[in-house]
Amino acid sequence: AQSVTQLGSHVSVSEGALVLLRCNYSSSVPPYLFWYVQYPNQGLQLLLKYTSAATLVKGINGFEAEFKKSETSFHLTKPSAHMSDAAEYFCAVSFTGNQFYFGTGTSLTVIP
Amino acid sequence: NAGVTQTPKFRVLKTGQSMTLLCAQDMNHEYMYWYRQDPGMGLRLIHYSVGEGTTAKGEVPDGYNVSRLKKQNFLLGLESAAPSQTSVYFCASTRDSWNTEAFFGQGTRLTVV
Numbered sequence: 001a002q003s004v005t006q007l008g009s010h011v012s013v014s015e016g017a018l019v020l021l022r023c024n025y026s027s028s029v030p031p032y033l034f035w036y037v038q039y040p041n042q043g044l045q046l047l048l049k050y051t052s053a054a055t056l057v058k059g060i061n062g063f064e065a066e067f068k069k070s071e072t073s074f075h076l077t078k079p080s081a082h083m084s085d086a087a088e089y090f091c092a093v094s095f096t097g098n099q100f101y102f103g104t105g106t107s108l109t110v111i112p
Numbered sequence: 113n114a115g116v117t118q119t120p121k122f123r124v125l126k127t128g129q130s131m132t133l134l135c136a137q138d139m140n141h142e143y144m145y146w147y148r149q150d151p152g153m154g155l156r157l158i159h160y161s162v163g164e165g166t167t168a169k170g171e172v173p174d175g176y177n178v179s180r181l182k183k184q185n186f187l188l189g190l191e192s193a194a195p196s197q198t199s200v201y202f203c204a205s206t207r208d209s210w211n212t213e214a215f216f217g218q219g220t221r222l223t224v225v
Contacts, residue, residue, distance in 0.1 A: 009152065032211045034213075034214075036214075041218070041219075042218055042219070043116070043202055043204075043216030043217050043218045043219055044155075044202070044204075044214070044216045045216070046213045046214070049213065051211065090154060090155070094211050099157055099160065099170065100145075100157070100214065102147075102154040102155040102156075103154055104152055104153060104154040105154050
């Protein structure tokens with residue numbers, strides 16, 4: 001079965017600290033991988049996507065993610081958290097000819 | 113450039129009532145989707161469409177119907193609402209495949225009492 005797992009439904013970090021949000025997928029073929037962000041009462045917005053061109057992907061707002069095939073992971077990081085980063089983050093995968101599968105989401109709290 | 117627009121934004125229904133949610137996109141996208149978002153469950157695909165006049169079932173289609181009569185519009189219908197359909201509904205679109213960026217509407221918060 002193909003799926004995506006986000007470890008940790010809630011993550012809290014101090015302002016200025018490293019942000020690390022975890023995403024693992026299960027698949028027998030390399031997927032397309034995405035991170036989306038959802039601010040309160042809004043729809044999802046694309047942060048970044050991996051499409052096999054490069055394993056380290058840079059996105060908007062200083063976020064980046066690294067695709068590690070051996071670990072079937074696509075963790076999202078940001079070196080220094082900002083108050084405006086507080087939101088819900090979703091990892092998603094898709095496979096050629098198949099639908100998106102979303103993780104259950106990680107709520108990020110940034111502590112002043 | 114409006115992107116993806118959903119109407120209404122909020123609605124309260126009584127059990128057994130029907131309603132239609134409208135999604136409109138102005139990006140000339142081929143693919144459109146309806147998701148529901150529930151706490152702790154992420155987004156689950158209800159129905160999708162890969163082009164005008166086509167629809168297909170997603171992960172949780174029961175109790176819902178859809179139509180895509182025009183390329184820019186994707187309608188989600190609830191024929192007989194149930195409390196289990198209380199959720200936030202999101203419409204999304206992609207240009208021409210599953211592997212490109214999805215653009216989302218702002219959501220419809222539906223409560224069935």
